[in-house]
Amino acid sequence: MATTLANSASTQQKLVRAREAAAKLALLSTGEKNALLLAIAEAIESRIETILGPNREDVESSGLEGAMRDRLLLTRARIKDMAQGVREVAALGDPIGETLAEWTRPNGLRIRKVRVPLGVVGIIYESRPNVTVDTAVLALKTGNAIVLRGGKEAARSNQRLVEILAAVPGLPDGAIELLDSSTRQSVQELIKARGLVDVIIPRGGAGLIAFVTENSAVPVIETGAGNCHIFIDESADFDMADAIVINAKTQRPSVCNAAEKLLVDERIAAEYVPRIVKKLIEAGVEVRADSKSRSLAVGSDLVAAEEQDWYEEYLRLCMAVRVVANLDEAIAHINRYSTKHSDSIVTRDEANARKFLRGVDSAAVYWNASTRFTDGAEFGFGAEMGISTQKLHCRGPFALAELTSSKYEIVGTGQVR
Amino acid sequence: MATTLANSASTQQKLVRAREAAAKLALLSTGEKNALLLAIAEAIESRIETILGPNREDVESSGLEGAMRDRLLLTRARIKDMAQGVREVAALGDPIGETLAEWTRPNGLRIRKVRVPLGVVGIIYESRPNVTVDTAVLALKTGNAIVLRGGKEAARSNQRLVEILAAVPGLPDGAIELLDSSTRQSVQELIKARGLVDVIIPRGGAGLIAFVTENSAVPVIETGAGNCHIFIDESADFDMADAIVINAKTQRPSVCNAAEKLLVDERIAAEYVPRIVKKLIEAGVEVRADSKSRSLAVGSDLVAAEEQDWYEEYLRLCMAVRVVANLDEAIAHINRYSTKHSDSIVTRDEANARKFLRGVDSAAVYWNASTRFTDGAEFGFGAEMGISTQKLHCRGPFALAELTSSKYEIVGTGQVR
Numbered sequence: 070m071a072t073t074l075a076n077s078a079s080t081q082q083k084l085v086r087a088r089e090a091a092a093k094l095a096l097l098s099t100g101e102k103n104a105l106l107l108a109i110a111e112a113i114e115s116r117i118e119t120i121l122g123p124n125r126e127d128v129e130s131s132g133l134e135g136a137m138r139d140r141l142l143l144t145r146a147r148i149k150d151m152a153q154g155v156r157e158v159a160a161l162g163d164p165i166g167e168t169l170a171e172w173t174r175p176n177g178l179r180i181r182k183v184r185v186p187l188g189v190v191g192i193i194y195e196s197r198p199n200v201t202v203d204t205a206v207l208a209l210k211t212g213n214a215i216v217l218r219g220g221k222e223a224a225r226s227n228q229r230l231v232e233i234l235a236a237v238p239g240l241p242d243g244a245i246e247l248l249d250s251s252t253r254q255s256v257q258e259l260i261k262a263r264g265l266v267d268v269i270i271p272r273g274g275a276g277l278i279a280f281v282t283e284n285s286a287v288p289v290i291e292t293g294a295g296n297c298h299i300f301i302d303e304s305a306d307f308d309m310a311d312a313i314v315i316n317a318k319t320q321r322p323s324v325c326n327a328a329e330k331l332l333v334d335e336r337i338a339a340e341y342v343p344r345i346v347k348k349l350i351e352a353g354v355e356v357r358a359d360s361k362s363r364s365l366a367v368g369s370d371l372v373a374a375e376e377q378d379w380y381e382e383y384l385r386l387c388m389a390v391r392v393v394a395n396l397d398e399a400i401a402h403i404n405r406y407s408t409k410h411s412d413s414i415v416t417r418d419e420a421n422a423r424k425f426l427r428g429v430d431s432a433a434v435y436w437n438a439s440t441r442f443t444d445g446a447e448f449g450f451g452a453e454m455g456i457s458t459q460k461l462h463c464r465g466p467f468a469l470a471e472l473t474s475s476k477y478e479i480v481g482t483g484q485v486r
Numbered sequence: 487m488a489t490t491l492a493n494s495a496s497t498q499q500k501l502v503r504a505r506e507a508a509a510k511l512a513l514l515s516t517g518e519k520n521a522l523l524l525a526i527a528e529a530i531e532s533r534i535e536t537i538l539g540p541n542r543e544d545v546e547s548s549g550l551e552g553a554m555r556d557r558l559l560l561t562r563a564r565i566k567d568m569a570q571g572v573r574e575v576a577a578l579g580d581p582i583g584e585t586l587a588e589w590t591r592p593n594g595l596r597i598r599k600v601r602v603p604l605g606v607v608g609i610i611y612e613s614r615p616n617v618t619v620d621t622a623v624l625a626l627k628t629g630n631a632i633v634l635r636g637g638k639e640a641a642r643s644n645q646r647l648v649e650i651l652a653a654v655p656g657l658p659d660g661a662i663e664l665l666d667s668s669t670r671q672s673v674q675e676l677i678k679a680r681g682l683v684d685v686i687i688p689r690g691g692a693g694l695i696a697f698v699t700e701n702s703a704v705p706v707i708e709t710g711a712g713n714c715h716i717f718i719d720e721s722a723d724f725d726m727a728d729a730i731v732i733n734a735k736t737q738r739p740s741v742c743n744a745a746e747k748l749l750v751d752e753r754i755a756a757e758y759v760p761r762i763v764k765k766l767i768e769a770g771v772e773v774r775a776d777s778k779s780r781s782l783a784v785g786s787d788l789v790a791a792e793e794q795d796w797y798e799e800y801l802r803l804c805m806a807v808r809v810v811a812n813l814d815e816a817i818a819h820i821n822r823y824s825t826k827h828s829d830s831i832v833t834r835d836e837a838n839a840r841k842f843l844r845g846v847d848s849a850a851v852y853w854n855a856s857t858r859f860t861d862g863a864e865f866g867f868g869a870e871m872g873i874s875t876q877k878l879h880c881r882g883p884f885a886l887a888e889l890t891s892s893k894y895e896i897v898g899t900g901q902v903r
Binding site: 092095096172174178180185187188263267268282283284286288289290306309312313316317320404422426427428430431432433434435436437438439441442443447448449459460461462463464465474475476477478479480481482483484485486 | 509512513589591595597602604605680684685699700701703705706707723726729730733734737821839843844845847848849850851852853854855856858859860864865866876877878879880881882891892893894895896897898899900901902903
């Protein structure tokens, strides 16, 4: 039985255990990994009551309210969903062992590029305890050991969940390790652990992500920040534009794929800017605007957008509007200010759409659709580890295949150079 | 004409120019890029005399001798080879624009994953001036801007080569930028330039690579360090083992894929250790050995290997020998001490070979072949940017495809969530 107590070992000891576990996990068959996943689902469902207690303590001592409290809260239904999610991961295909390429050289050497686990994956995240289970099972499915560093608000919930997961018979000791969340020391040790940890994935606010990417000595997959744009081209269908802008801004404003900025082609601005500003305000959105937009929507008495607004990810019902001379200026604006997450053009002109799709340097670029679709489930991946906004290793929503690396296996008959 | 003078602009100005160039390079067609590459080859060949002068000054003022001097030295023949290498890159396929995946969601959204350039690639390297041209043309072929930070010994040669490359008509201003090599300041600025630079590739000694990986805020592809092992299994063909060990150790001891350590199964050690030690010594190799090997090769009076020896990359005619109990101990030793570069097993037992290939966690794992084959040309890639020893993004020898990222282009008809 591989019980892991969050505070009973040093960070260094936990990382060494994870490294040792990774060597064992890499050799498990798909059947063995899936059996462990189903046992985890079973263990969670049969211990719901023992999770609710620690979670209630977390919620009460956090002092959080509203949406933040709701993110932390677990219920019987939510825990059952968690277990169901584990079964869905068990049902997905196993990328490990896949032959990515294979060829024979003129000297007879046979080279095979094969998919292998990354090794030890470190996750630094904030208050949602379901991330603990979601990421641990994606790591297990791909033969990786995982080191979790959750938020301090969820410490008791995470502790209990990891106890349940790590106690599943047959799971190598160290496969799922939970670090102390009471100080930042464990984050510091984790991001400096070159040689023990193969990748760090920060999931959370912009401050956390910036800290990790700036300071980590371990390779990082940067996730999440989204200053997303919608550009209304000269030939846009205004009804479609309205629907996309209102959806992308208001359907769930706190998430990274919500739109934050609206760009409008000058040639339609006199008609479209007053129209959309009115609808945004009706939908409860605070609208900030450049001087041209303000002069067009005079009745609305808009707040002037400052330079800083073009960079900012509001994550709330606020949107900045700007009139641009043409498509080129829209693309240049986006490439300058965006976080390279998700940006959309609304147009009936295919040439303009193609130019936008090619010219905007972002993970996901849309033509006539809401930016809200940048998501593992919406893309049909069956799971999601995060949304990468960097260009190395993976870009956009990522899941199982991106938790893998490759190696070359080369078979010879005594070849030398 | 896009003349770039190494010392006429600040690092920051050069990085901004490179960023702007990247947006233009990403939009070039394969034909346009190949035309630029052929013009570069032509420009190099027609200006050989103007390269030899600055290179002679570099060589004379460096005070280097022997192999180090030879690495820095350019000759007419070497410059012609350089130009020929550029033509070979022009002849390779262009990975940019390739559709990596394409599917339609139930809601009608059409999602296409397409290969795109990384953007701005930073290279930090040491004294070989041919790296300047080799890496600049691989970047150009893949639509990336490149920022070069070469060694100070090659400053005049690199300056002249970059002047020639950057002056090719049609190349966007900033596509090839050379940073000041006289101080470490430019390295510091380059590795902290998040948002301007997309990846840093350090090529050089262990000290340079460790400095960059520990301190960079920009994602890094770690290259090069190679503490490579050969394990002689119980059932090895001794003649084959001799040939592989001697080749991997002595054919070119200064490179990363040369072998540094020899592990021998205990059951054959009494016969094989004295035999190979004798041959290594005859080949001019200094042999260090664990106590068991020393007791078996008594006549040879071997130096005792210290714990540090098992970690060290000698990069010279020196090899440490150790007797291990069995295959499992060999795998455990390698996974503990190796740099995860290249390791080989010599055996006639397929089951043991398969276990070694799967169990050794290195970029390239060999069965009955020399570790010296870990190389882009030997793998048949037609080019090489480096050899990655990390697991993120790419692993092992890498070239054009690994200088790319991907993006999602999503086409809708007004879809919202």
